[in-house]
Amino acid sequence: MKTLIATSLLALLAASPSLANKAFVSNERGNTITVVDTDTWEVIQEFDGGNRPRGITLSPDGRKLYVCASDDNLVRVFDTETYRELESLPSGPDPELFVIDPTGRHLYIANEDDNLVTVTDTETRTVLAEVPVGVEPEGMAISPDAKWVVNTSETTNMAHFISTEDYKIRHNVLVDQRPRYAQYTDDGTRLFVSAEIGGTVSVMDIAPDGTPTLVDKISFEVPGVLPEWLQPVGIKVTSDGSRIFVALGPANRVAVIDGETLEVLDYIIVGQRVWQLAFTPDQAYLLTTNGNSNDITIIDVAAEKAIKSVQVGQQPWGVVVTPN
Amino acid sequence: MVQSLPSSLQPDKRYRLQFASVLLGLTARNPTIQNGRREVIVRQIIAPLLAVLLYVGLAGHASALDVKAAVLRIDYPRLLPISRYDLRPEDLGFAGAMLADEDNGTTGTFLGHTYETEQIAVPPEEADAALEQILADGIRLIVVMAEGRDLLRLTDRAAQDDALVLNATAPEASLRSEECRASLLHIAPSNLMLADAIAQFSVWKKWDEWFLVSGSNYADTSLADAYRRAARKFGLNIVEERVFADTGGSRRTDSGHVLVQRQLPTFTQGAKRHDVLIAADGTDYFARYLPYHLSSPRPVMGSAGLRPVTFHAAHEAWGTTQYQTRFEALSGRYAHAEDYNVWLALRVIGEAVTRASTVDAQAIRDYALSDAFELAAFKGQKVTFRDWNGQMRQPILLYDGMITVSVSPQEGFLHQVSPLDTLGLDRPETECTSFN
Numbered sequence: 001m002k003t004l005i006a007t008s009l010l011a012l013l014a015a016s017p018s019l020a021n022k023a024f025v026s027n028e029r030g031n032t033i034t035v036v037d038t039d040t041w042e043v044i045q046e047f048d049g050g051n052r053p054r055g056i057t058l059s060p061d062g063r064k065l066y067v068c069a070s071d072d073n074l075v076r077v078f079d080t081e082t083y084r085e086l087e088s089l090p091s092g093p094d095p096e097l098f099v100i101d102p103t104g105r106h107l108y109i110a111n112e113d114d115n116l117v118t119v120t121d122t123e124t125r126t127v128l129a130e131v132p133v134g135v136e137p138e139g140m141a142i143s144p145d146a147k148w149v150v151n152t153s154e155t156t157n158m159a160h161f162i163s164t165e166d167y168k169i170r171h172n173v174l175v176d177q178r179p180r181y182a183q184y185t186d187d188g189t190r191l192f193v194s195a196e197i198g199g200t201v202s203v204m205d206i207a208p209d210g211t212p213t214l215v216d217k218i219s220f221e222v223p224g225v226l227p228e229w230l231q232p233v234g235i236k237v238t239s240d241g242s243r244i245f246v247a248l249g250p251a252n253r254v255a256v257i258d259g260e261t262l263e264v265l266d267y268i269i270v271g272q273r274v275w276q277l278a279f280t281p282d283q284a285y286l287l288t289t290n291g292n293s294n295d296i297t298i299i300d301v302a303a304e305k306a307i308k309s310v311q312v313g314q315q316p317w318g319v320v321v322t323p324n
Numbered sequence: 325m326v327q328s329l330p331s332s333l334q335p336d337k338r339y340r341l342q343f344a345s346v347l348l349g350l351t352a353r354n355p356t357i358q359n360g361r362r363e364v365i366v367r368q369i370i371a372p373l374l375a376v377l378l379y380v381g382l383a384g385h386a387s388a389l390d391v392k393a394a395v396l397r398i399d400y401p402r403l404l405p406i407s408r409y410d411l412r413p414e415d416l417g418f419a420g421a422m423l424a425d426e427d428n429g430t431t432g433t434f435l436g437h438t439y440e441t442e443q444i445a446v447p448p449e450e451a452d453a454a455l456e457q458i459l460a461d462g463i464r465l466i467v468v469m470a471e472g473r474d475l476l477r478l479t480d481r482a483a484q485d486d487a488l489v490l491n492a493t494a495p496e497a498s499l500r501s502e503e504c505r506a507s508l509l510h511i512a513p514s515n516l517m518l519a520d521a522i523a524q525f526s527v528w529k530k531w532d533e534w535f536l537v538s539g540s541n542y543a544d545t546s547l548a549d550a551y552r553r554a555a556r557k558f559g560l561n562i563v564e565e566r567v568f569a570d571t572g573g574s575r576r577t578d579s580g581h582v583l584v585q586r587q588l589p590t591f592t593q594g595a596k597r598h599d600v601l602i603a604a605d606g607t608d609y610f611a612r613y614l615p616y617h618l619s620s621p622r623p624v625m626g627s628a629g630l631r632p633v634t635f636h637a638a639h640e641a642w643g644t645t646q647y648q649t650r651f652e653a654l655s656g657r658y659a660h661a662e663d664y665n666v667w668l669a670l671r672v673i674g675e676a677v678t679r680a681s682t683v684d685a686q687a688i689r690d691y692a693l694s695d696a697f698e699l700a701a702f703k704g705q706k707v708t709f710r711d712w713n714g715q716m717r718q719p720i721l722l723y724d725g726m727i728t729v730s731v732s733p734q735e736g737f738l739h740q741v742s743p744l745d746t747l748g749l750d751r752p753e754t755e756c757t758s759f760n
Contacts, residue, residue: 094649113649115430134434135427136646154643155700156431157678172434174678177700178643197700226743228705250704 021280021322022080023287024065025296026053027313033067034312035083036287038280038321041298041310047083050076055097055140056318059104059122065320066107066122068095075107075120080322090127092118097181097318099142099149101164108149108162110137117151117160119167129167133160141182141191148210152179152193159193159204161212173212175202181276183235185259194232194246201232201246203262218246218257222267225251234276238283238301245286245299247274254288254297256304268306270297278319289316388436389683391428393465393673394458395421395492395666397445398474406612412660417469417492418443419655420663424670426654428677437677441467441670451478459485464685467511467669469662472496476503483507488685490669493662495606496546500713500749504756507685509692509714511669515550515606517748518632521720521732522602522625523554524746528734531599534562535622537592537614540569543606551602551626563596568610588617595620603627632732633723635664641728644702668701668716675699693759704731710745713756717744 020039026049027034033049033056036042050069057066058080065078068091075089075098091098092111095118099108106128109118117137119129134156141150142164149162152175159182161171176198183192184206191204191212203216220230231249237259238244244257252274253267271290278287279301286299290309296316298308397417405411413419421441428439442463446454451470455478458466464487468475472494479489489508491499495515499508526534534555538548548565555562568591592601592614601618603626605611611627623629637648637658651659651667672692677683680691691697693714698706703719710717722730737746745751 112646113653132430132433135430136643153431154646155427156434157700158431158434160434169434177698177706197706198698199706228743 021324023278023280023296023319023321024056024058024080025287025289025312025316026056026067026318027294028052028054028291028315028317030314032313033065033078033083034316036296036310036312038285041308043310043312045083046313047078048085049078050074054317055095055109056320057098057100057107058320058322059100060102060323061104062322064122066098066100068098068109070094070096070112075109077122087125089120089122089125090118091120092116092127092130096138097140099140101142101146102144103146106164108140108142108151110140110151112136112138115153117149117162131162131167131169133162133169134158139179139181139193141184143184143206143210144186144188150182150184150191150193152182154178154180154196157195157198159191159202159212161210163210170210171212173202173204173214175214176200176217180233181235183237185237185241186239187241190237190241192235192237192244192246194235196231196233196249199227199230199232201235201244201257216262218262218264220246220248220251220255220264220267222251222253225253233274234288236277236279236286238279243301243304245277247277247288249273249275250292252290254286254299266304268299268304270299270306271295271309275316276318278321280321281324287319287321289319291315291317387681389438389677389681391432391437391439391465391673391677391683392442392461392463393439393467393670394442394444394461394463395467395469396451396454396458396478397443397469398448398451398471399445400448400471403609405608410608413657414445415443415655416660417467417662417666418445419651419657420659420665420667421467421670423651423654423663424667424674426650427667428670428674431674431678435678439670439674448474452481455481459487464488465673465688466490467492467666469493469666472499472503475499475508476505479505479508486685488689490672492665492669497550497749500715500754500756502755504713504754504758506714506758507689509669509672509689509709509716511665511672511716513632513634513718513720514715514748515547516553517715517718517720519547519550519554519626520557520747521632521722522551522630523558523560524732524734524737525630525722525730526560526600526625527558528730528736529599531623532560533596533598533600534560535592535595535598535601536562536565536604537568537601537611538565538604539607539610540567541607544570544604547606547627548604551604563598566591566595568605570607570609584613584617588613589619592617593619598622600625601629603629629724630729631723631725632720633661634718634720635659635661636721636723636728638726639702639721639723639728641731642702642704647702668699668707671699671701672716705744708742710751712751712759713749713754714759715748717742717747719744720747 023036025034035045051071055068075091094113096112107120117131134153136154139152176195178197193202201218204212234247241259246255256266272292288297491510603611605627676688676691693711701707733743739745
């Protein structure tokens with residue numbers, strides 16, 4: 001069995017013939033969702049995504065697409081096969097970013113205008129809790145054991161650690177200016193938080209009981225680029241933890257960071273104002289949304305090189321890829 | 325700028341009480357302020373009530389702190405502005421303070437910090453007494469909205485009680501140079517920063533030949549000085565200068581536009597060939613009339629046309645939509661630059677309290693001037709202070725009355741410390757010695 005999987009993985013890497021996945025891209029200004037085939041890298045569909053679609057995620061089985069329709073003040077749900085709108089979920093006002101728990105039952109939604117994190121049940125379509133957080137909540141992360149949800153607040157400049165047991169904040173960690181995104185490693189022992197205006201990524205060690213300790217701050221430097229434009233936003237970490245990818249906004253680059261030494265190894269040039277990132281399920285490719293050039297860049301993860309860009313809708317914001 | 329709110333913009337429930345109180349006194353339509361008659365003292369104190377309930381300890385920041393500040397606004401006798409869009413709301417600046425208290429207070433709930441800001445509006449002759457009262461109340465963090473000479477007098481008095489003053493409105497260069505004070509931080513950009521912002525855009529456009537038209541009042545001539553300096557600094561050429569004397573003309577009402585349409589082409593005719601007209605009108609009595617009425621078909625920049633501003637209500641980049649939404653829900657109107665400046669002044673205090681865990685005015689000043697200080701202010705990059713004269717470094721928006729047309733510093737204007745230091749007085753140029 002193991003050999004079989006290994007062989008098919010190899011085959012996939014070598015030619016990747018079938019087993020195409022779909023990437024869904026939310027277009028903030030165009031109010032649409034673009035669907036891209038991750039085999040041919042061609043746009044196969046573009047459909048109405050509600051008003052100002054930003055955060056975008058999938059149910060664990062890949063059948064349902066959830067979209068934060070920020071200006072509609074709700075989460076829209078679409079069928080990933082037919083692209084039909086199925087239902088909508090209450091989200092609280094101005095939902096921007098969210099995370100879904102591994103069971104697919106709970107959505108944790110940042111309400112940017114209301115200083116709240118809303119917890120929504122995807123089955124009963126009801127709000128389970130509203131957690132008051134700092135000013136302008138944005139980044140959302142969930143620990144692999146689903147015991148913790150982390151929210152970052154852009155004007156308060158904190159990462160808030162919310163226990164999913166009782167929806168109470170247990171820890172607050174001050175980070176640099178305008179924290180945009182939070183990401184755990186797959187083993188749950190580390191958390192990364194990007195600070196757009198501070199220009200840093202805060203690194204926290206996470207104890208077995210979930211307690212965070214700030215251990216390092218990663219900063220960036222690119223010759224010929226003003227330091228002011230190195231604005232970290234989206235973060236993804238490979239499943240083995242060896243590489244961290246950080247989107248640098250108006251610097252039009254994705255930083256490649258060594259997961260062990262936390263040193264920046266390289267900067268990959270992508271489209272303009274790079275915002276969010278998503279891996280394909282095999283982590284062979286990393287997709288970036290480029291808000292000002294209206295495209296996504298495909299990065300070959302092993303080679304750490306950009307291989308292609310695909311035109312999508314107006315002002316692409318978020319991206320998610322269906323699981324295998 | 326459009327003053328009325330879209331009908332869809334309803335105040336949030338939580339803010340309804342404050343909204344009602346603001347509505348009662350919306351002075352954009354209240355003539356008493358414009359005439360500078362005796363004004364009531366407005367005091368609004370908002371205490372974040374949830375602080376104790378929500379307070380969750382943060383290692384090393386566990387001490388409870390109560391931050392008290394004041395906004396002191398002097399309401400000068402003023403003529404009506406040329407445009408109704410420039411009418412001053414009664415809660416000008418104060419609405420920014422309310423938002424800052426909310427923002428700081430929300431952060432404070434996680435640290436055990438509370439924020440209260442008193443808001444006081446007085447005519448010029450009552451300013452000193454108002455300051456005495458603020459100091460007697462034990463407040464040592466004071467945001468002042470006043471003209472330069474009053475600001476300096478108040479700052480000197482406040483300094484005797486070790487209070488820190490933050491300048492939210494006065495633009496004079498001298499306050500950042502020979503007249504600087506160690507206990508005075510400038511949130512408002514200087515005339516020099518504003519003029520440099522326009523000059524850089526002019527260079528970028530290759531509009532090298534300027535026709536400078538200035539007013540005859542002190543506020544106008546000091547602005548004209550800033551534009552002359554900016555032209556020298558960036559290699560632009562002032563080919564012609566004229567003064568539009570303030571003879572006490574009337575506001576553009578009834579048939580006024582007929583006279584404007586006839587007089588201004590005459591006033592501007594025969595000027596040497598120029599790319600752009602630069603208007604220096606710090607008093608707001610003529611510049612608004614210039615666009616479309618010149619003898620030459622040239623754009624206007626400065627006090628009309630494309631204006632350098634610190635903030636405007638249509639600005640949306642860098643997450644500013646969120647600021648606008650919060651402000652409008654709270655105040656029931658659009659934000660003015662003065663509101664933003666007061667908000668920013670109090671956010672500076674909030675940031676220093678959060679990071680340095682202190683309410684001491686001197687310690688807050690020192691933290692704000694230190695390398696550790698940085699603040700996100702919806703300008704696309706962090707704002708910091710010049711530690712040689714207390715001026716906040718910040719990008720300047722170039723605004724046409726509807727949208728942000730551009731933002732200075734312009735691309736390619738480099739500086740060894742920060743591109744922001746290409747705007748205004750740089751360290752070698754200032755005559756300020758109080759910060760040494």
